[in-house]
Amino acid sequence: xxxxxxxxxxxxxxxxxxxxxxxxxxxxxxxxxxxxxxxxxxxxxxxxxxxxxxxxxxxxxxxxxxxxxxxxxxxxxxxxxxxxxxxxxxxxxxxxxxxxxxxxxxxxxxx
Amino acid sequence: xxxxxxxxxxxxxxxxxxxxxxxxxxxxxxxxxxxxxxxxxxxxxxxxxxxxxxxxxxxxxxxxxxxxxxxxxxxxxxxxxxxxxxxxxxxxxxxxxxxxxxxxxxxxxxxxxx
Numbered sequence: 138x139x140x141x142x143x144x145x146x147x148x149x150x151x152x153x154x155x156x157x158x159x160x161x162x163x164x165x166x167x168x169x170x171x172x173x174x175x176x177x178x179x180x181x182x183x184x185x186x187x188x189x190x191x192x193x194x195x196x197x198x199x200x201x202x203x204x205x206x207x208x209x210x211x212x213x214x215x216x217x218x219x220x221x222x223x224x225x226x227x228x229x230x231x232x233x234x235x236x237x238x239x240x241x242x243x244x245x246x247x248x
Numbered sequence: 249x250x251x252x253x254x255x256x257x258x259x260x261x262x263x264x265x266x267x268x269x270x271x272x273x274x275x276x277x278x279x280x281x282x283x284x285x286x287x288x289x290x291x292x293x294x295x296x297x298x299x300x301x302x303x304x305x306x307x308x309x310x311x312x313x314x315x316x317x318x319x320x321x322x323x324x325x326x327x328x329x330x331x332x333x334x335x336x337x338x339x340x341x342x343x344x345x346x347x348x349x350x351x352x353x354x355x356x357x358x359x360x361x362x
Contacts, residue, residue: 180353228347
């Protein structure tokens with residue numbers, strides 16, 4: 138599985154935008170970029186995913202670099218409820234979608 | 249609420265015992281995944297089923313087995329339990345179980361082996 142690199146932690150203030158980066162320099166042409174998050178004491182939660190184009194949904198936006206070697210998850214207005222561990226995961230090939238979780242980025246949101 | 253249900257929420261048992269964890273996927277989802285989350289290993293993929301057939305296997309011990317039934321619910325069986333099997337076990341489901349489909353996770357079963 139191609140590897141991703143994320144910062145260990147980030148901080149934000151409530152109601153401000155948050156940009157969570159992810160590097161995946163060994164991504165292959167068929168790998169999808171997925172983002173999940175895990176709030177304290179809960180199961181992982183799907184956030185967004187994409188292949189080549191930028192994607193938007195009600196939770197977040199995903200900006201994918203033109204060479205696909207990096208991506209950024211954008212939370213437009215952080216709330217206290219967005220404090221979680223965010224995982225950037227690549228899926229593709231014969232993985233059948235299995236998720237390989239790394240350490241993720243711990244996001245702290247200050248009121 | 250993801251639509252994925254898991255039972256039981258908590259399970260406390262002794263070493264050497266056997267337990268069964270149950271998962272019901274979201275309505276319409278054909279694929280089920282099982283993951284284990286422990287403090288030292290993080291979140292790890294165990295096994296995937298698609299429409300009743302095993303599709304992919306991860307770091308699943310031989311003492312563990314799973315199956316997906318015709319009604320698409322799945323069970324994870326853990327036997328000869330050891331202290332190190334204490335963990336959170338999550339089930340996730342997706343529509344077609346491919347790399348381009350997202351997964352929806354259940355609330356998990358917390359297993360404590362004493």
